[in-house]
Amino acid sequence: MLASVIITTRNEEKNIGNCLDSIIRQTYPCSEMEIIVVDNNSTDKTKEIAQKYTTNVFNCGPERSAQRNFGFNKAQGKYILYLDADMNLSPDVISECVAALEENNQVVALHIPEIIQGDNFWNKVRRFERSFYDGTIIDAARFIRKSVFREVGGFDETLTGPEDWDLDKKIRKIGKIGLIKSPLYHNESWFSLKDYLKKKAYYSQSFAKYIVKWGKKDPD
Numbered sequence: 001m002l003a004s005v006i007i008t009t010r011n012e013e014k015n016i017g018n019c020l021d022s023i024i025r026q027t028y029p030c031s032e033m034e035i036i037v038v039d040n041n042s043t044d045k046t047k048e049i050a051q052k053y054t055t056n057v058f059n060c061g062p063e064r065s066a067q068r069n070f071g072f073n074k075a076q077g078k079y080i081l082y083l084d085a086d087m088n089l090s091p092d093v094i095s096e097c098v099a100a101l102e103e104n105n106q107v108v109a110l111h112i113p114e115i116i117q118g119d120n121f122w123n124k125v126r127r128f129e130r131s132f133y134d135g136t137i138i139d140a141a142r143f144i145r146k147s148v149f150r151e152v153g154g155f156d157e158t159l160t161g162p163e164d165w166d167l168d169k170k171i172r173k174i175g176k177i178g179l180i181k182s183p184l185y186h187n188e189s190w191f192s193l194k195d196y197l198k199k200k201a202y203y204s205q206s207f208a209k210y211i212v213k214w215g216k217k218d219p220d
């Protein structure tokens with residue numbers, strides 16, 4: 001059963017090779033996977049590295065939501081998995097995801113446990129924080145039936161930051177979101193509290209739109 005893996009990138013030459021290696025080393029057959037890399041005008045060697053793994057390397061912007069939707073429109077798979085370039089999959093992720101959705105038609109998407117990598121103090125704090133998210137809207141569904149992704153209209157391109165939460169909520173209106181056991185690893189060894197807060201401040205600019213869309217009394 002074909003699964004499409006969509007990776008969004010921007011100046012990720014330090015990470016994209018490890019991400020792609022983890023995909024081609026999956027226990028799920030490579031013949032049943034396609035890899036789609038959607039880059040946003042990188043000025044480093046991200047595209048050059050990606051092209052060693054797949055011919056499906058494209059350019060699209062201006063933000064992650066548009067990149068992911070672009071990748072979806074190129075995808076041929078029955079299932080969609082979207083990743084960031086600094087994420088690596090443990091070997092059984094795709095096999096477990098496909099099996100879970102093939103076995104239960106009531107489950108339309110899946111959360112994948114995420115483990116933060118890195119050895120500094122803030123990495124450890126983030127790893128502890130992240131341990132509470134599995135199966136919650138903060139975690140956001142990553143493996144989705146293509147038909148469901150299409151039905152909910154994909155990612156809201158007016159949102160940057162809470163677009164994952166928004167997609168998760170739209171999917172929950174259609175069916176159940178499950179949780180697998182095999183994790184993915186998120187490399188945050190670069191972590192800087194200053195940069196992290198700066199990024200979150202940028203994402204927070206979309207919160208007003210999210211609140212208008214879902215209401216101030218939205219429990220999430």
